[in-house]
Amino acid sequence: MDRALMDPALTGGCQCGAVRYTLLAQHRTADVCHCRMCQRSSGAPFVAFAQFRAEDVRWDRGAPKLFRSSNLVDRGFCAACGTTLTYQFLPHGTVSITLASLDDPNAITPQAQMGMESRLAWLDAALALPGQTTEASFGDDLAQMVSNQFDPGRS
Numbered sequence: 001m002d003r004a005l006m007d008p009a010l011t012g013g014c015q016c017g018a019v020r021y022t023l024l025a026q027h028r029t030a031d032v033c034h035c036r037m038c039q040r041s042s043g044a045p046f047v048a049f050a051q052f053r054a055e056d057v058r059w060d061r062g063a064p065k066l067f068r069s070s071n072l073v074d075r076g077f078c079a080a081c082g083t084t085l086t087y088q089f090l091p092h093g094t095v096s097i098t099l100a101s102l103d104d105p106n107a108i109t110p111q112a113q114m115g116m117e118s119r120l121a122w123l124d125a126a127l128a129l130p131g132q133t134t135e136a137s138f139g140d141d142l143a144q145m146v147s148n149q150f151d152p153g154r155s
Contacts, residue, residue: 012102013061014085017150018059021085023097030099030108033087039146041067041075042084042098043122049087050108057095057117059085061120103152 013020027050038047064085065074076086076095087096099105113119135142 004119009100011152012109013150014083014101015149016081016083017076018062018080018087019059019064019083020152021097022058022060023052023056024058025052025056027108028094029112031114032064032110032113034119036118037069037073037122038115039118040086040095041069041077045123046115046127047084047087048099048110048115050099051094051096054080054088054093054095055144061127071103086131104127104134 011021012023012025030048030050032046032048033047039045041047062078065079066074066076066088068077072090074086074088074089074090075084077084083101084098085101086098088094089096099108099110102108138145
């Protein structure tokens with residue numbers, strides 16, 4: 001079960017730290033979207049979102065730059081690093097936050113899938129492929145890597 005967002009509030013932001021947010025109330029819905037617009041906006045096979053009332057999202061540092069991807073939708077991203085952050089369905093006045101931009105991306109679990117007409121045919125096969133850890137993928141080079149990503153633990 002998803003934890004209560006008020007105790008403590010969930011936080012998140014972009015990979016460079018220019019945009020940070022706090023979620024002040026429980027989400028309304030959470031889903032994975034496979035639609036072509038979400039694929040293009042993220043460069044990924046799908047995007048996982050949780051929907052909030054706009055007044056329940058507090059922008060603590062910076063704010064997303066908005067792109068009007070259709071007459072009904074604004075999509076928000078960090079202008080500095082490009083991280084996909086929001087989907088705003090204008091007629092409803094809601095803000096959907098990308099789950100991967102949460103400091104704890106496991107804090108909210110999607111409950112449904114949308115945009116199934118665009119679900120990529122190779123997705124199930126890709127998720128069944130053998131996997132390995134980041135350390136195994138990079139080997140000795142990982143010890144030399146210095147991350148430029150924002151660390152919320154050292155904010």
